[in-house]
Amino acid sequence: MKKVLTIAGSDCSGGAGIQADLKTFAAHGVYGMSVITSLTAQNTTGVYGIMNCKKGFTASQIDAVFEDIRPDAVKIGMVSEPYIVEEIAEELRKYKAVNIVLDPVMVSTSGKKLITKEAEEVLIKKLMPLATVITPNIPEAESLSGITINDRYDMEKAAEIIYKKININDEGPAVLVKGGHSINCANDYLYTEIGTSWFEAERVDNPNTHGTGCTLSSAIACNIAEGYSVKESVARAKEYITGALKAGLNIGKGSGPLNHMYVLDK
Numbered sequence: 333m334k335k336v337l338t339i340a341g342s343d344c345s346g347g348a349g350i351q352a353d354l355k356t357f358a359a360h361g362v363y364g365m366s367v368i369t370s371l372t373a374q375n376t377t378g379v380y381g382i383m384n385c386k387k388g389f390t391a392s393q394i395d396a397v398f399e400d401i402r403p404d405a406v407k408i409g410m411v412s413e414p415y416i417v418e419e420i421a422e423e424l425r426k427y428k429a430v431n432i433v434l435d436p437v438m439v440s441t442s443g444k445k446l447i448t449k450e451a452e453e454v455l456i457k458k459l460m461p462l463a464t465v466i467t468p469n470i471p472e473a474e475s476l477s478g479i480t481i482n483d484r485y486d487m488e489k490a491a492e493i494i495y496k497k498i499n500i501n502d503e504g505p506a507v508l509v510k511g512g513h514s515i516n517c518a519n520d521y522l523y524t525e526i527g528t529s530w531f532e533a534e535r536v537d538n539p540n541t542h543g544t545g546c547t548l549s550s551a552i553a554c555n556i557a558e559g560y561s562v563k564e565s566v567a568r569a570k571e572y573i574t575g576a577l578k579a580g581l582n583i584g585k586g587s588g589p590l591n592h593m594y595v596l597d598k
């Protein structure tokens with residue numbers, strides 16, 4: 333069985349973060365492990381508190397995992413503070429971790445800022461270059477590229493700018509700009525060293541989209557662990573997220589979670 337690690341924040345209401353990641357891992361039939369960077373007090377209506385891991389403890393958790401069970405892929409989600417980003421980068425370099433999927437979580441669906449400006453800078457400089465693929469949504473891609481995104485062409489331009497900003501000597505990550513924040517469609521665009529692709533999907537009419545980004549990046553990590561290429565991994569993850577949105581749940585008073593137990597036919 334493949335082993336996949338998530339390094340992310342906890343969502344006590346179970347829709348996003350570590351909890352969404354572990355449910356996605358289970359639905360993909362891989363063995364899931366978790367390193368928790370922050371505890372959040374949140375639910376489907378908002379994020380009401382954040383308590384970050386104290387200095388050194390994210391690194392201790394990563395040591396505990398890698399010294400015993402080497403993951404086949406690593407997903408990285410919410411990382412609020414620069415010292416946590418530094419610890420993760422140092423540890424992943426130390427263990428020569430591979431197959432890293434980084435979701436640059438910046439703002440929650442409910443509007444709460446989940447990363448400091450300083451942490452964002454360290455994320456770009458030290459962690460993104462270690463990744464295989466990064467998965468910004470439209471506002472995150474605007475922040476990373478410095479351009480405003482209004483249409484498909486802007487998504488393509490932003491992906492290329494981000495790719496060129498992070499890839500020194502073509503050794504950095506592919507860039508997947510997610511289109512979940514578009515109005516009429518849910519098309520995602522992938523820019524890699526060997527080519528570009530659009531992943532087109534109908535927009536599912538479902539207000540319960542809490543944790544879609546966490547779920548998509550975790551599904552990509554599972555597929556990469558299983559040996560699929562980045563392009564195939566994104567295609568399968570896209571099918572999974574669309575299915576999980578369609579399979580719909582209606583839990584909580586706000587933007588609720590997906591149905592993670594939707595399982596793709598192998």
Ligand SMILES: Nc1ncnc2c1ncn2[C@@H]1O[C@H](COP(=O)(O)OP(=O)(O)OP(=O)(O)O)[C@@H](O)[C@H]1O
Nearest residue numbers: 441469510511512513518535536543544545546548
């Ligand atoms: N209503 C929808 N119908 C179909 N697919 C969707 C919908 N909303 C989001 N998606 C898909 O879900 C994935 C996550 O995209 P999105 O842009 O929502 O990420 P995100 O903003 O990081 O997610 P999160 O809500 O966790 O912050 C993408 O593949 C996107 O196309």
Ligand SMILES: Cc1ncc(COP(=O)(O)O)c(N)n1
Nearest residue numbers: 341342348349440441542543
């Ligand atoms: C711990 C954690 N990680 C990530 C998100 C982003 O997910 P969303 O944008 O759906 O709120 C979140 N709300 N909480």
